[in-house]
Amino acid sequence: VHFDTLVMGARVVTPLSAEPKDLGIVDGRIAAILPPGAQADATTEIDATGMLATPGGIDTHTHVRWPHDGTHTVDDFFTATRAAVLGGTTMIVDFVPPGADGTLLQRCHDRVDEALPDVVVDFALHPILTSASDQVLRTIDRIVRDGFTSFKMYTTYQDRRVDDGAAWQLMGAIAASGGVPGFHAENHELIEDLAARQANAGNVRVRDFPDSRPALAEAETIQMVSLYARRLGVPVYIFHVSGAEPLAAIRDARRAGTSLVAETCTHYLVLDRSVFERPDAWKFVIAPPLRTAADRDALWEAVLDGTICAVGSDHCAYRIDRKTPIVDDHRAVPAGAPGIEARTPLLFDGVQRRGLGPRLFGQITATRAARALGLHPRKGSITVGADADLVLWRPDQPWRADEATTASPHTFALYNGMRTQGTPEHVFVRGTQVVRHREFVGTRGHGKFLARPPAARSHHDEPAQARLPLDGRHAA
Ligand SMILES: [Zn+2]
Numbered sequence: 388v389h390f391d392t393l394v395m396g397a398r399v400v401t402p403l404s405a406e407p408k409d410l411g412i413v414d415g416r417i418a419a420i421l422p423p424g425a426q427a428d429a430t431t432e433i434d435a436t437g438m439l440a441t442p443g444g445i446d447t448h449t450h451v452r453w454p455h456d457g458t459h460t461v462d463d464f465f466t467a468t469r470a471a472v473l474g475g476t477t478m479i480v481d482f483v484p485p486g487a488d489g490t491l492l493q494r495c496h497d498r499v500d501e502a503l504p505d506v507v508v509d510f511a512l513h514p515i516l517t518s519a520s521d522q523v524l525r526t527i528d529r530i531v532r533d534g535f536t537s538f539k540m541y542t543t544y545q546d547r548r549v550d551d552g553a554a555w556q557l558m559g560a561i562a563a564s565g566g567v568p569g570f571h572a573e574n575h576e577l578i579e580d581l582a583a584r585q586a587n588a589g590n591v592r593v594r595d596f597p598d599s600r601p602a603l604a605e606a607e608t609i610q611m612v613s614l615y616a617r618r619l620g621v622p623v624y625i626f627h628v629s630g631a632e633p634l635a636a637i638r639d640a641r642r643a644g645t646s647l648v649a650e651t652c653t654h655y656l657v658l659d660r661s662v663f664e665r666p667d668a669w670k671f672v673i674a675p676p677l678r679t680a681a682d683r684d685a686l687w688e689a690v691l692d693g694t695i696c697a698v699g700s701d702h703c704a705y706r707i708d709r710k711t712p713i714v715d716d717h718r719a720v721p722a723g724a725p726g727i728e729a730r731t732p733l734l735f736d737g738v739q740r741r742g743l744g745p746r747l748f749g750q751i752t753a754t755r756a757a758r759a760l761g762l763h764p765r766k767g768s769i770t771v772g773a774d775a776d777l778v779l780w781r782p783d784q785p786w787r788a789d790e791a792t793t794a795s796p797h798t799f800a801l802y803n804g805m806r807t808q809g810t811p812e813h814v815f816v817r818g819t820q821v822v823r824h825r826e827f828v829g830t831r832g833h834g835k836f837l838a839r840p841p842a843a844r845s846h847h848d849e850p851a852q853a854r855l856p857l858d859g860r861h862a863a
Pocket of ligand 1: 701
């Protein structure tokens with residue numbers, strides 16, 4: 388056999404082991420996993436002795452070139468995904484933003500067309516649903532069949548939230564189509580009431596931000612949508628779980644029979660609300676908020692026991708002067724922060740520090756996400772036949788967050804100055820080397836849109852709202 392590329396001697400991370408192997412790549416796929424030192428013929432040979440080969444990272448949550456204030460955030464699909472690969476991420480799942488232009492189906496395809504010429508990594512999209520109009524409900528089946536199989540709904544933010552009724556109708560239509568409904572889960576009324584009381588009392592400084600969105604609001608909405616999902620016989624995806632109380636709601640829902648995919652984000656695993664004592668506290672205005680150190684530790688427990696299935700960055704590269712508050716008022720600061728590049732190095736370090744080992748790193752940065760997205764084993768695993776999305780790590784090499792190329796010079800660095808161990812030295816996307824010795828060597832437009840297959844349909848054959856099982860007798 389002749390390989391296009393032979394990666395020699397790296398410890399190869401699979402769910403079962405992390406042993407030295409040689410990896411042969413042909414036509415963008417892993418063609419052979421050989422004992423180290425096996426004589427093989429290859430166009431390009433890479434000596435990876437002492438390195439760790441992990442599946443390329445999958446970032447389940449990015450907002451690239453995100454519409455905001457009549458313009459958009461300051462990265463684009465090239466600069467953001469260049470930053471992604473420099474960190475060791477080889478696939479992203481971004482969103483189809485809400486908007487008034489065109490039909491939802493058209494906007495899904497427009498977002499693909501926006502990304503394709505620029506994107507360096509493969510990508511999938513979660514359409515955002517903001518209305519349960521007949522037109523939207525009727526089009527969901529087609530959207531799922533076109534490969535946009537997971538959706539996001541916000542239960543808060545006045546300009547985009549779905550109320551309980553709309554959530555129920557949309558989940559029914561998604562269930563009938565074999566898609567997966569997902570939620571930014573926070574109880575709107577609870578948050579709004581607290582915000583009004585805080586404003587009356589004058590407690591709206593940036594440091595008051597974490598108290599404005601309590602964990603209770605998250606837990607309550609997770610309970611509600613989990614109940615709906617269980618009744619419909621559909622899985623549900625919970626975006627950016629922030630700590631112990633929402634985790635308890637997730638475990639309760641699973642015990643009660645809900646098939647639930649829980650995602651957290653880098654910042655909840657790496658930071659805690661003590662950053663609100665810092666002068667640059669404004670950077671950390673992110674919703675749901677950073678919680679306590681105990682919440683952070685609870686999330687690591689949940690990573691370890693399998694409750695958490697994915698870790699996204701929630702990357703959103705606001706222009707620094709738009710994010711910096713003119714007055715000390717958190718309501719003037721848009722929620723969100725960049726982080727597409729730092730995600731994998733921070734997780735690599737976090738896993739090592741906690742003594743959890745490289746196999747868990749592969750699981751939480753790639754494998755579990757690929758399963759949840761319906762892309763495993765093509766993505767998220769180092770197996771024969773899988774896409775050759777690979778990261779070769781130098782496990783002992785120091786990494787500094789502020790040395791990293793960010794997605795844009797006009798945004799800010801959330802993890803500025805943080806020192807960790809483990810650097811992504813070489814990165815491959817479908818067998819093509821895009822990072823060589825920490826330098827970007829990829830090309831604009833190398834990435835592809837991944838149309839995902841629908842899951843098995845729920846017990847409903849047609850997306851007919853009239854037959855939603857409101858009385859529970861139809862529940863599986
Ligand atoms: Zn987000």
